[in-house]
Amino acid sequence: MSLATGPRALLIAAVAWALPALAIDTELAGSPLHLTLTEWATAAYHLDNGNIAPPESPAYDPTGNDYFDWLNRLQLDAAWREVTFMARLDSAVFANAPTEAPGSTRFQRRLLHRYRDRLDFEKAALTYSNRWIDVTVGDLYTTYGRGLVLALRKLDVLGIDTTARGASVTGKLGDLTLNALGGFGNVVNVDSAIGRWADDPNDLILGAHADYRFGKWVAPAINASWVRLAKNSTDAPQTNQDQTASISGSLELPNLFNHGSAYAEYARQHKLVNDRGYDSSALYASAVLTFGITTILAEYKDYRRYVPIATSIDPLKAPELALTDTYTALPTLERLEQAVLNNSDVTGPRVRVDVAVTETIIPFVSVAAFDDRGFNVRIFDPYGGCEFSWQEGRSRASVSGGIRPSYHDAPGFFGFGEPSSSVWHVKYLASQWLTGPFSLELNGLHMSHKDDVGGRWVPWMEGQAYLSLKRAGVFSAAVGYEYYTEAPETTRTQYLNFNAAYTLNPNLTFRAMVGGQRGGIKCVNGICRTYPAFDGARLEIVAKY
Amino acid sequence: MKRVLLLGLLALAGCATLSTASSGASAKSGKVPDFELISIEGDRVRLSDAVGKGVVVLSFWDTWCEPCKAELPQLEKVYGRNKSKGLMLFGIAMDDATTVANVAPFVRRSGFTFPVLLDTSGTASNLFNPNKSAPYTVVIDRQGAIVHERAGYEPGEEVALEQKIVALLGAETPRP
Numbered sequence: 129m130s131l132a133t134g135p136r137a138l139l140i141a142a143v144a145w146a147l148p149a150l151a152i153d154t155e156l157a158g159s160p161l162h163l164t165l166t167e168w169a170t171a172a173y174h175l176d177n178g179n180i181a182p183p184e185s186p187a188y189d190p191t192g193n194d195y196f197d198w199l200n201r202l203q204l205d206a207a208w209r210e211v212t213f214m215a216r217l218d219s220a221v222f223a224n225a226p227t228e229a230p231g232s233t234r235f236q237r238r239l240l241h242r243y244r245d246r247l248d249f250e251k252a253a254l255t256y257s258n259r260w261i262d263v264t265v266g267d268l269y270t271t272y273g274r275g276l277v278l279a280l281r282k283l284d285v286l287g288i289d290t291t292a293r294g295a296s297v298t299g300k301l302g303d304l305t306l307n308a309l310g311g312f313g314n315v316v317n318v319d320s321a322i323g324r325w326a327d328d329p330n331d332l333i334l335g336a337h338a339d340y341r342f343g344k345w346v347a348p349a350i351n352a353s354w355v356r357l358a359k360n361s362t363d364a365p366q367t368n369q370d371q372t373a374s375i376s377g378s379l380e381l382p383n384l385f386n387h388g389s390a391y392a393e394y395a396r397q398h399k400l401v402n403d404r405g406y407d408s409s410a411l412y413a414s415a416v417l418t419f420g421i422t423t424i425l426a427e428y429k430d431y432r433r434y435v436p437i438a439t440s441i442d443p444l445k446a447p448e449l450a451l452t453d454t455y456t457a458l459p460t461l462e463r464l465e466q467a468v469l470n471n472s473d474v475t476g477p478r479v480r481v482d483v484a485v486t487e488t489i490i491p492f493v494s495v496a497a498f499d500d501r502g503f504n505v506r507i508f509d510p511y512g513g514c515e516f517s518w519q520e521g522r523s524r525a526s527v528s529g530g531i532r533p534s535y536h537d538a539p540g541f542f543g544f545g546e547p548s549s550s551v552w553h554v555k556y557l558a559s560q561w562l563t564g565p566f567s568l569e570l571n572g573l574h575m576s577h578k579d580d581v582g583g584r585w586v587p588w589m590e591g592q593a594y595l596s597l598k599r600a601g602v603f604s605a606a607v608g609y610e611y612y613t614e615a616p617e618t619t620r621t622q623y624l625n626f627n628a629a630y631t632l633n634p635n636l637t638f639r640a641m642v643g644g645q646r647g648g649i650k651c652v653n654g655i656c657r658t659y660p661a662f663d664g665a666r667l668e669i670v671a672k673y
Numbered sequence: 674m675k676r677v678l679l680l681g682l683l684a685l686a687g688c689a690t691l692s693t694a695s696s697g698a699s700a701k702s703g704k705v706p707d708f709e710l711i712s713i714e715g716d717r718v719r720l721s722d723a724v725g726k727g728v729v730v731l732s733f734w735d736t737w738c739e740p741c742k743a744e745l746p747q748l749e750k751v752y753g754r755n756k757s758k759g760l761m762l763f764g765i766a767m768d769d770a771t772t773v774a775n776v777a778p779f780v781r782r783s784g785f786t787f788p789v790l791l792d793t794s795g796t797a798s799n800l801f802n803p804n805k806s807a808p809y810t811v812v813i814d815r816q817g818a819i820v821h822e823r824a825g826y827e828p829g830e831e832v833a834l835e836q837k838i839v840a841l842l843g844a845e846t847p848r849p
Contacts, residue, residue, distance in 0.1 A: 205800070210707070269796075271769060271770050271794045274771075275769065343715075382714060388781075418781045423778045425775070457769065457771050521750070561829065565830075567829065672822065
């Protein structure tokens with residue numbers, strides 16, 4: 129292990145942390161100018177990554193132990209007349225970062241592209257907006273329709289944050305809206321979980337969108353995008369750069385006579401990879417219907433080898449970023465906690481029914497069935513639950529659970545029709561208002577898996593439970609227990625952590641965590657990836673000036 | 674190019690400090706940035722059409738956010754008690770395209786009467802809630818000044834929020 133800090137890291141830290149940060153309200157050319165500086169910082173000491181494999185084992189992994197990281201986001205926002213401006217500076221500083229022993233290459237793969245101090249001028253955008261036109265120069269966030277054709281999006285401060293750095297023009301002519309954009313792919317460069325980094329892919333992205341709203345009743349739209357990767361998927365010589373052209377048409381019925389809404393989108397995609405063309409299609413539809421106390425959500429997806437458009441980030445060098453950063457995002461129809469390993473060649477419906485028995489008791493049931501052609505399995509996913517509230521809504525509880533079996537579905541192959549896996553889950557939350565601003569909360573998730581591994585059933589479990597005491601607007605303290613038993617021979621199975629949050633004022637919040645958190649596959653909005661366990665201490669500061 | 678932009682940002686931050694030092698202002702005032710979103714009912718809603726006509730509250734939330742599910746019914750009650758006095762509440766669903774289908778069913782079965790706007794591209798959250806905190810509450814007075822911002826929700830916080838809103842509604846008179 130070596131100390132990775134130096135004058136460069138100190139400079140980065142100084143710039144990120146010590147920038148004078150105060151808001152201004154002033155005037156410019158007779159109009160108000162409002163500036164806001166938002167600081168978000170997390171500093172963590174990673175004591176242990178939960179790996180318990182013995183040093184002689186191939187699974188032995190000390191590359192996530194005994195290091196410090198400090199990730200910072202400093203964002204300036206300005207608003208003046210019809211003009212807004214934003215700029216964000218991201219920095220990452222690592223200390224005592226794990227390194228390979230001299231002469232060894234044993235952990236070369238695990239340490240590839242990790243723990244590099246960085247200072248990135250991450251995002252910047254200048255926007256002019258009025259009732260008729262929006263013009264943005266800089267980083268663009270845009271989603272067309274349901275994301276089948278283009279989804280340049282930010283999930284959260286530490287997660288996916290993908291933009292096109294270029295220009296966008298949106299014109300609004302009555303009920304007609306037209307948009308055109310062009311730019312180069314720009315992603316957050318450091319993966320916060322394990323400190324892996326990648327440079328911006330700089331893939332060329334072009335997009336166009338048109339929709340017309342016939343009042344609030346009917347809104348047809350067309351969407352198109354073209355992405356040309358800056359780097360091909362292989363080094364083999366080829367005539368054309370790898371590229372993907374996508375087009376979709378959608379029809380939205382926002383108001384079904386005050387009883388609901390409906391949406392349908394059909395997309396076609398043509399990929400050119402290594403000079404070979406691949407065609408695919410995707411259909412997504414949803415409808416919401418309300419009759420009295422009953423609300424029904426019906427969704428359907430039919431994705432035919434419709435693979436999300438990945439960036440040109442090298443999956444061998446930065447697999448976490450290559451997997452999660454995409455230019456499209458398809459609805460999964462699944463629970464957020466559910467690991468969805470194939471959402472590109474799958475068909476099936478989902479129906480959820482909520483019944484508001486009273487204002488305070490709302491049971492629901494959800495049923496889904498998917499034909500997963502990628503893994504040749506049929507999946508059934510029924511679950512249900514109920515939400516309760518009392519004390520005028522200040523206290524509430526929700527509990528839900530279900531079982532999700534899947535069956536081999538390849539005719540003529542061994543095991544056809546037999547179960548291939550199953551997972552059942554229970555999720556609960558209970559929040560009891562005590563008195564004044566005080567409340568007590570218990571929440572948790574338990575998932576129990578069974579996987580068919582070569583004809584042998586392998587059971588394992590994962591989950592967590594948290595108990596919190598809260599004082600509204602000021603502080604909260606929590607104790608958490610987490611467990612993960614999929615690989616007990618290489619990964620520690622149980623974790624305990626203590627959390628505290630303190631709000632000094634509405635613009636300054638501190639959060640701290642000491643202890644351990646489980647690893648495993650975690651999914652956010654249809655994108656799943658494997659996270660390492662974490663043992664250590666983490667401090668998070670959010671300040672808005 | 675990045676270095677030039679970085680220097681520009683640093684210069685801008687430096688200017689900001691100088692300006693603040695000279696004005697001594699700490700309250701946030703002035704015109705808030707504008708946006709236009711589509712509601713779950715299909716209506717176009719533009720913030721500037723509301724600002725100045727009452728006290729505006731923007732509540733940013735997601736369908737997968739449990740504290741949001743606790744806060745929104747409380748905001749609905751605050752809205753019911755104060756909308757006739759000039760409170761304008763907008764729920765801004767930050768769900769992206771992958772989960773936006775869950776927004777309307779949640780709103781309908783919860784019986785919310787305030788407008789809920791879809792922010793799938795992050796248009797409004799990028800302006801007011803760049804960290805995408807959920808829930809996140811912004812209160813704008815009749816002069817177009819942001820007078821309150823708050824991330825998160827715990828039971829009981831709606832009391833202080835309503836006191837603030839009532840004070841603003843009582844203290845201000847509508848523009849002609």
